Amino acid sequence: MLEENELRIMATLDSPKKRRALAAELGYEPGTITNAVVHLEKLGLVTRERVGNETIIHPTSAKCLEVYQDLTATNPHVDFPELLTSSMLRVLYYLHADEPVSAAELAQRTDVSRATVYRTLKTLTNRAIAVKQGTRYRLTEQFSGLHKFAVELRHQHHRMQVQTDIGSGTLLWESYDEFIVRTDEVVDDSQYLLTGLDAYNEYGLQFFTRSGNYYFYSESRESLSPADLVCHLLLIENDARHRKYAMLLITATNTSHEDVREVATSYGVEDIISPLLTYLRTEGEQSSAQTPPWSEMESLARDYEVEI
Template sequence: MIRKRDLRVLSVVDSPKGRQELADELNYREDTVSGALSDLARRDLIDKERKGNRVIAKPGDARCVEVYQSLTRSNPHIDFPDLLTPSLLNILYYLSSDEAWTATELTEHTGHARATIYRGLRTLTNRAIAVKQHSRYRLTEEFNELHVFAYELQHHTHRVRIKQDLEGGTIVWESHEEFLVRTETAIELPDYHRTGLDAFAEHGLQFFTTSEQYYFYSPERESLTPEDLFCHLLLIENDSRHRKYALLLAVKTDLSPERLQTVADDYGITEIVEPLLEFLETDGKKSSEATPRWEEFETLADEYGVEL
């Protein structure tokens, strides 16, 4: 969560400035500015350097900083630090000018109470930042940068967490609170769950793997389901080899097609998973370019001791 005071300071750190200069510009106490600069530096949103006995702050190179400062420059009449509460930033992560959402859909995706969603949407529509059409909401083109900022801020937050926890890694997939990361570092932190082909061993499927490892970060989940592992493998690499291994897992763990469909929707890969489900449900009679030949799959299943 980024604080209101931090956003105020970030809006005026558009060039190298000292603490006293920032305090005078914002009418803040110098210790308040100092605290904000520390928080912003911890988030890699600004850079600090010492010149003599002065601390100089300058904007970081994260894209969310560039977008936010562009917003504040272009719309000096809007108090963005007051507007951008944590719940509204969560709404804006999804809401854009390109795609319309219902309040129900935003409630499901953000996890906020319906009243919170309606309050946020009312704030946006009252300020002509968003419009409502037939129970669906979207941002106006003029303010689509709010969506870009909310998205880029969360992406940056994930990257900073990976840097702090793993000393390096690549994000393969992400949502507002969760992400799938590729790394060469073994992780033993509670919110990171092993996934990818290495995790298939927990279900009796042992494959040859490379030094790259995959983990799914989630502060809410205690473990991953086989449906999660199926989808993660296709997010990691949607090629013929990985699709066949995902199909093996589906048979080995007797995955529910309905449950797998729901999880695939959550990860945004419904179109990838549907032909694989149809392939299994028809014993290969309904195939596509995305599926192997049934005889080929039978041979692979026999090799790994999976009964079809």
Template sequence: MIAERELRVLSVLDSPKGRQELADELNYREDTVSEALTGLARYDLIHKERVGNRVIAKPSDARCVEVLQSLTKSNPHVDFPDVLTPSMLNILYYLSSGDAWTATELAEQTGHARATIYRGLRTLTNRAMVIKQHSQYRLTEEFNDLHTFAHELQHHIHRVRIKQDIGSGTLVWESHEEFLVRTDTEVEHPDYHRTGLDAFAEYGLQFFTTSEQYYFYSEDRNSLTPGDLFCHLLLIENDSRHRKYALLLAVKADLSPERLKTAADEYGITEIVNPLVEFLKTEGGKVSEATPRWEEFETLADEYGVEL
């Protein structure tokens, strides 16, 4: 995660500057600036080049850099690097002016203790960046770019991680700490878990697949559950074919409606999954545009040796 001193350097790097210039502006030692620049370069947030005996740093064109510098210029009275701690960035990733959250909901979403959430919300409320209505909190319109910065920063970090770990890939879905990536590359990294139709083979479901492969990145998970695979397939492609294959997995892995709904909530696809859950619960009694006819599903299940 980006450290405070790195944020300070980034917030004032609105044009190419040398280490001594940055050290003077921030009242830092030059070696402290050098360490910060190294950290920022590691995340592709700046570019460094040598001009004679000087190292010149230039801001990258990443959207998060632009947003941070805009916030700094528009609110010179706010010490953003002091506010934007790692836990605060996690909170701001979800908290915006458009969506209201309770402290409990934010704790569940971020994984932080409620004491940490309340401390962060108190900081934002005291600075008039957040308003509280009943038990819900939301960012003010004036400071909604805090959410934009947190989101864009993590998106940028995910893209850099993909580049460094596997060379190339396209983000399909992401949260603050995890992401789903499409790639043409075989990935052996322990934090990347194979998903998509290829992973269904573990449950005896073998499908024809293309050269594209899908991996789910997570530092915290040792493996993926059938509920994860069910949701990942719908995130990859929510068409009639993939919905039928997801339904086959749900039956083969004996996924309960509760487990499916919990997984759907986690990935933010509750509206997609609910009709499929009702279809299975009622054995085709409740159909929708998102579901096949039960007879069609019976034929497919028989083809793949799945007992309904």
């Protein structure tokens, strides 16, 4: 996503600088700076200003830029531009300082081969950037900012993609490659899959409450399962009404509770989903503060002709 020369520019650009001065400081040809800056500008990390015969390059207020410059300033002995390859950034997106994770889990989450994950982790442990605890790994506290940088950089990429593709929108959930966005626009793009309450129409559940349009962006997926839509709805709004609608879809589509649990884990909403599934399985006998009286679910199901 970022080339080594672009990362070096990001580290150096702590204030507006002339293109030629920046080239001299980094030992690059002015043309190399121009090419790199064009890409950084598309990512919303820099802006360019023409003053006479000179181009002034300005850093933006993007959070990932601030995090990266802090990392490079506090750890001058680490060559971050050489370290932060595309596969490294993918691993760092899911590698925390406070939550150890296994290589197998990283391979699954990143969609990177296990061999590449192991090589990446070996690089990090050899440089004392990460530590191994049994079969699990975590970043050291000193380098916890690497995870934050990877997350903020990907967030910036998603923000700019929404701006380019749609014009405006609010990101509600993100992974490295996918995101959910709320927008006032109607999007006609195969990579933006309709989600939220509007997507329930496909299963005969038509709701008339609207609060914008919701889309799930993915380059690899062609459709969303009922379990996906359940989780998306709870990410959009986890209130009493939306929880009832989520449970109604599970019942209407006869979706396996185990499938819902598995998908919920991938979206990070397993703690929200678990009491809802227990409530449905026990027909309301095991309720919680997050579930309605069973009579309300029965009434809602009758309204939509769903057998509960």
